[in-house]
Amino acid sequence: MKHIAKIIILTCLFFWSGYSFAQTPKDKVEALRVSFISQRLELTNSESEKFWPVYNEYNDKIKAIKKNLRQSYKKGVDNLSNKEAEELYQLDIKSKQAETEVHTQYAQKIKDIIGVKKFVKLRVAEEEFKLEIIKNIKDKSD
Amino acid sequence: MKTKGDIAKVLIFIGTIFLFNPQIKAQAKLDSLKIKLPKHYFKTVINVDGYRKASQAFADTNDFLAKRLKTYGLNQFSLSFYTPIITDTEVDTVKHITKNTHILITGNYMRLQPVFNNIKQHDLVKMGVGMRFIFNTGKKAVWFFDVSPFVTRDVTYPSEAYFRMASTIVYSYNVSEKFNWRVGATKSFMWGNKNYWPFLGIRIGRLDKTNLSIQFPRSINLNVPIGPKWTLSAYTKPQGGMYNFSNHDSLYYIGNDATFSYTRYELNTGFRADLRMNDKFNFYFAFGTSSKNNITFYSEKANKDKPKLPPYKTYFFSQNLGPTLFINCGMTFKFGKTRTFYKDRNMYDVMDLNNTIDVGDNNNGIGNPQIPITPKSKKDVNLNSIQDLIDYNDF
Numbered sequence: 001m002k003h004i005a006k007i008i009i010l011t012c013l014f015f016w017s018g019y020s021f022a023q024t025p026k027d028k029v030e031a032l033r034v035s036f037i038s039q040r041l042e043l044t045n046s047e048s049e050k051f052w053p054v055y056n057e058y059n060d061k062i063k064a065i066k067k068n069l070r071q072s073y074k075k076g077v078d079n080l081s082n083k084e085a086e087e088l089y090q091l092d093i094k095s096k097q098a099e100t101e102v103h104t105q106y107a108q109k110i111k112d113i114i115g116v117k118k119f120v121k122l123r124v125a126e127e128e129f130k131l132e133i134i135k136n137i138k139d140k141s142d
Numbered sequence: 143m144k145t146k147g148d149i150a151k152v153l154i155f156i157g158t159i160f161l162f163n164p165q166i167k168a169q170a171k172l173d174s175l176k177i178k179l180p181k182h183y184f185k186t187v188i189n190v191d192g193y194r195k196a197s198q199a200f201a202d203t204n205d206f207l208a209k210r211l212k213t214y215g216l217n218q219f220s221l222s223f224y225t226p227i228i229t230d231t232e233v234d235t236v237k238h239i240t241k242n243t244h245i246l247i248t249g250n251y252m253r254l255q256p257v258f259n260n261i262k263q264h265d266l267v268k269m270g271v272g273m274r275f276i277f278n279t280g281k282k283a284v285w286f287f288d289v290s291p292f293v294t295r296d297v298t299y300p301s302e303a304y305f306r307m308a309s310t311i312v313y314s315y316n317v318s319e320k321f322n323w324r325v326g327a328t329k330s331f332m333w334g335n336k337n338y339w340p341f342l343g344i345r346i347g348r349l350d351k352t353n354l355s356i357q358f359p360r361s362i363n364l365n366v367p368i369g370p371k372w373t374l375s376a377y378t379k380p381q382g383g384m385y386n387f388s389n390h391d392s393l394y395y396i397g398n399d400a401t402f403s404y405t406r407y408e409l410n411t412g413f414r415a416d417l418r419m420n421d422k423f424n425f426y427f428a429f430g431t432s433s434k435n436n437i438t439f440y441s442e443k444a445n446k447d448k449p450k451l452p453p454y455k456t457y458f459f460s461q462n463l464g465p466t467l468f469i470n471c472g473m474t475f476k477f478g479k480t481r482t483f484y485k486d487r488n489m490y491d492v493m494d495l496n497n498t499i500d501v502g503d504n505n506n507g508i509g510n511p512q513i514p515i516t517p518k519s520k521k522d523v524n525l526n527s528i529q530d531l532i533d534y535n536d537f
Contacts, residue, residue, distance in 0.1 A: 027421060028370065028517045034484040035516040045318055049281065052485040053240035054233075060482055064177045091175075098175050113238045 033129050040125035041118055050113045058106035062099060069095040180479040183489060184244060184496070184512070186225040191472035191506045193218040193381070195408065195432050197257055198466045207393060207439070207459045213259040214437055214463060216406070220252040222501040224274070239280035244492065248272040248290065250502025254385060256404065256437070261393075266385040266404070268294045270502060276495065278488045286312040286326070286495045290503050299388035301401040304442075306331065306384065308503035312341050314495055319348050319487050324357070324495075332505045333359065334382040334407035334436060343498075349490045350515050357498050360505060370517040373416040373509065377428075381505050382407030387439065394441060396458055402441050409434040410468055416509045424474040424511040435463040474508050484514060 043051055072091055080088070111119045197215030200208035228245040252268040270292025277285040288310045295303040312326035324343035329336070339359045347353030355363045361379035368374055387393075387404040394402045412430015419425060440457035483489035493512050500506055 027514070030482070031370070031484065031514050031516045038485055048319075048485065049487055050238045050240075052487075053280070053483070053489070054238070056482045056484055056486060057240075060179055064179055065175065068175060068177045094175055109235075109238065 029133065033126075036129045036132075037122065037125045040128070041114070041121055043114065043118070047114050047118075051110065054106065054109050054113065058102065058110070061102045061106075065095050065098050065102070180481050182226040182229040182244075182478070183242065183481050183483055183492070184224070184226040184229075184246060185476040185478045185480050186223065187508070187511070188221070188223040188475045188477075189472060189501070189506065189508045190475075191218075191220045191222075191470070191504075191508075193220075193468065193470045193506075195435075195468045196466045197259070198435075198463055200461055201464065202461055205459070205461070206395075208461055210393075211258040211260055213257070214435075214461075215257040215466075217255040217257060218252065220250065220502070220504055220506060222248070222250040222504070222506070224248045224496070224501055234280070241280040242278045242489075244274075244276040244278075246274045246276070246496070248274060248288075248501040250290070250292065250504065252502065252504060254383075256406070261391045262298075264296055264298045264387060266294065266387065267297045268292050268383065268385060268502070272501070274496070276492050278492050280488065282316045282488070284314040284316075284488055284491050284495060286310070286314065286499065288499055290501070292502060294383075294385045296386050296388040296401065299390040301386055301388040304384075304386050304403075306336070310341060310499050312343075312495060312499070314343075314491055316487050316491050321346060322491060328359070328499075330359070330503055331384045331405075332380050332382050332407065332503055334384065334405040334438065336384070345494075349494055349510065349513050355494075355498075360498060361507060363507075367515045370515045371418050373418075373515075375414040375416070376412075377414060377507075378409065378411040379505055379507065380407055380409050380434075382436075383503070393439065394458060396441070396444070399441050399443055402439055402458075405436075405438045405440070407434070407436050408432045408468075410470075412468070412470075414470075416511075418511060418515075422476050424476070424509065426470075426472050426474075426509060428470040430468060431465050432468040433465040435466065437461055437463070470506075472506065472508070474511050476511060480512075 041051075069091060072088060077085075077088070107119070110122065114122070193216070195216040197213045199213050200211065202208045224246045226244055226246050229242060231240060231242040233240050249271045250269060254266040254268070255263060256266070257263070270290055272288065272290035272292075274286070274288040276287075279285070289307065290309065291305065291307040293303050293305055295301060308328075308330050310326065310328040310330070312324050312328075314322060314324040316322050322343075322345040324341065326341035328339050328341045330339060331337070337359075341358070341360075343355070343357040345353055345355040350367070352366045353364075355361070355365065357363075359380065361377055363375050363377045363379075365373055365375045382405070384403060384405045386401050389400055389402055410430055410432050412428050414426055414428035416424060416426040437460070438457045439459040444458075490513050494510055497508055497510050500508055
């Protein structure tokens with residue numbers, strides 16, 4: 001039992017030390033966004049059970065595309081050869097195309113589930129959330 | 143020393159699972175960009191749990207064994223895990239329903255130390271590997287099947303090992319986000335004996351908000367999230383099991399068995415705090431009173447010689463002890479990238495089922511570390527945290 005207590009205390013200290021740089025803010029924003037959209041859309045029970053799995057899948061795909069592109073740029077662009085720059089350029093174009101493809105594909109699915117009026121509401125809610133977050137950051141930095 | 147050997151075996155087994163974990167490999171490609179998306183909804187979760195029940199004297203001063211053993215307390219350590227091995231998602235494009243099937247491997251190692259004042263310490267080990275199958279119909283229902291075979295042995299002295307198996311089947315129906323009912327059957331040892339129980343459950347309240355969950359015969363919980371990191375709970379649940387006990391101390395004085403069976407159960411009522419420290423680690427601490435404390439010794443051979451009696455009724459020692467205090471703490475480690483399932487009522491229920499019927503029939507209860515709780519404030523928001531959401535032109 002003493003050994004267990006030691007292991008637990010040590011592990012807690014280890015994780016507590018890493019707590020400050022844990023990646024919680026991203027998850028937090030995602031949870032806030034979902035909550036914001038949920039309030040704005042006022043989905044029925046039946047719409048909700050179909051909408052969220054599809055919307056989550058859509059977001060997973062868009063985020064994956066953006067992350068993939070961001071990571072490619074993170075390697076540095078100052079000393080790129082022409083070939084490497086061309087590859088990055090192609091990736092950039094393909095990523096935008098992929099985003100459009102995913103958007104088109106899922107927009108149709110989402111429209112079928114919640115109807116065109118709520119689809120428009122969804123787009124507005126997404127924009128409003130972005131503006132609210134930007135305002136929040138601006139207020140903090142002022 | 144044998145315990146160390148057993149721990150090593152469990153760790154090697156877990157390590158092997160991580161080495162060949164399909165979660166790392168089984169990812170879907172995103173068209174021409176060859177982007178890999180997570181395939182599973184479940185993370186691989188490892189739980190370390192410590193439980194201690196204070197020692198107390200046997201009240202029956204006339205019983206020969208009670209006088210000999212004097213006091214009874216418990217120390218329990220368990221290490222358990224689950225990992226997804228197959229996740230199949232099917233989208234019905236006509237009805238717009240997303241169904242998914244999850245197959246998980248589970249594993250459990252428990253070391254139990256019943257503390258008797260007057261005999262040398264015995265270490266009782268229970269270990270097993272099981273499997274669970276969960277089917278989310280995509281509408282309102284979720285099916286859950288679990289089999290948890292395990293072996294128990296007294297590792298302090300040479301003794302026989304016994305094979306047993308717990309299993310559960312549950313049909314869960316989400317009437318709405320705020321109300322769920324469950325029905326099923328369970329074969330469990332947590333009430334100290336092999337029992338076949340109906341499984342009946344209801345939940346009132348959303349899983350990511352305050353909720354009351356009554357899951358017979360497993361637990362009654364009132365869960366109150368305090369912000370996105372803390373959840374406080376008041377609960378009552380049984381804990382117990384059947385173990386093998388070496389007769390090295392000649393406690394079984396009627397026959398000459400080398401090993402006899404030891405069963406225990408208690409009903410724990412208390413308070414618990416769960417802290418979600420980050421997306422990889424959770425910690426919980428609980429305390430309260432342990433009542434209905436029972437300890438029973440019986441001979442497997444004597445039982446078999448009297449086949450007309452119900453199983454495990456022929457015992458040579460059985461005592462009920464008064465209430466005492468217990469403490470319980472544990473850590474949960476979560477690994478792997480998963481699909482998101484925000485506001486997906488059925489997936490929340492899938493997660494809750496998987497954690498309510500926890501690994502190895504120990505009824506530890508690891509909480510619901512994967513169900514996201516909505517934060518109220520935006521104070522942690524910074525530019526890095528929203529880079530997937532905004533473009534330059536948004537400013």
